[in-house]
Amino acid sequence: MKSTPLSLIAGVVALAAVTGFAALNAPGDAVPTVAKAASRLPVERSSLLCPAPSSSDLAATTYTSFTPAGKNDGEAGGAELKPAAALTADEATEPDPKQDKKAAAKADKPVVALKEPGRPVGAETSKSDAPALVGTATGRLAPGWTAQQTTAVTAGGARGLLGATCTGPGTDFWFPGASTSKARQDYVHLTNPDDSAAVADIELYGPDGSLKSEVGDGITVPAHSSVPMLISTLTGEAVEDVAVHVTTRSGRIGALIRAADDTAGSDWLAASVDPTGTLVLPGIPADATSVQLVAFAPGEDDADVKVQLMGKNATFSPAGNDTLHIKSKMTASIDLRDVTRGEPGSLRLTPVEADRATPIVAALRVVRGTGSKREVAFIPATGPVGARASVADNRAKGSILSLTAPGAAAEVKVTASAGTEGGEQAVKTYTVKGGTTLAVTPPVPSGLKGTYALTVETVSGGPVHAARTLALPEGGIEMFTVQTLADDGGTVEVPTAQQDLSLLDD
Incomplete structure (x- = not known):
């Protein structure tokens, strides 16, 4: 009986206090406060998707998972890559309601499980039906999490070294060079x-514009599943240089293209950076015997771009190929042949007229070797390494790191992690001159056993673009693959929030 009056009195006192505070600090009389800048905090969750590696009985695949050590380790968390259900295009087009349950049941046991940052873990398989992998990292293993899938196929139509950095899910991908x-x-x-389930559309563009395709519309990709589509079956037109545009109507997907050439081996083609006016394609090997540029302008305007090679000592324009005209919604290509002439290099595409920067996408098809000993790899346009970028699956021999500073000179720190089976990290700092490409044999962990990861951090100066070449010769063939490095997005900007009691004042 006594609690009701006391509660009422307490409520009146509290209301009076709030009202009095609001009256003394009315919006018009408020002392202006300086808004605090947003802070950057480590991400708490990351997702990665790895495609099915190969259908060849001669394929041997290595998976490597890695998270760089951070300043603030945070919660323990975990990072696992688990199998996705493998479906044919027909199964995806006419989905079975039981498929989702089947896929979920199959994705229980992880193929690769990472337990701590700073030390990669690996796994191997030689199964011809090895599935695609779907992965999630949480806690201290989420910021900067990366995974590499490397497959060696020693013979057959898909012969080659196929390397893919597992990708995050998205809704829009451009692949020039298919x-x-x-x-x-x-x-x-x-x-x-x-x-x-996700629903995706695939559009194809050639030198004369859009390629007719009815099959590429409304492709269903069931939950926790992977669907491969043979691009040549989507159209009746045989075209040498094609830009592939993958978008989703609903849901998110990961997308990569496995390209196999009857005369030059095979490799994965990763998506180009989003359309923009200036592009950098880093990491052309010094001994490249053929370099072909494929570019595409997705907007309504044509693009005229300057083509420049950033070499070991300077930037120059390839003779006879200093500019490229790209018609709207049409692919354009240049055969640059052996443009590097024995020195490493990177390509830069910039608008001919600075005030008319038409967004474009681009990729390079790079060949090493000659005749039947040729081997192919692809280099898509990529963004700068920014604060930090990592690439997994480096070997004691065969890794080359290319660093390119398209503008001002820059200083970068390169950390070689501990090995998957032993060894201690090594660190080295490099200075990259503006407008040049520096190709180095990266530091190797002391006492290395297994494979290791490389982490590149911008210390000072202008932006740096990077790529890693992994070369594993086999049977007299210089088999290789190139992976670009871009900012790992390990931190996100979090706005600072504070109480605003003026909201109580009507």
């Missing part, structure tokens, strides 16, 4: 990490 020609067998792999 093909529907008879000499190529290019598959686009679509992987869905989520609990509900």
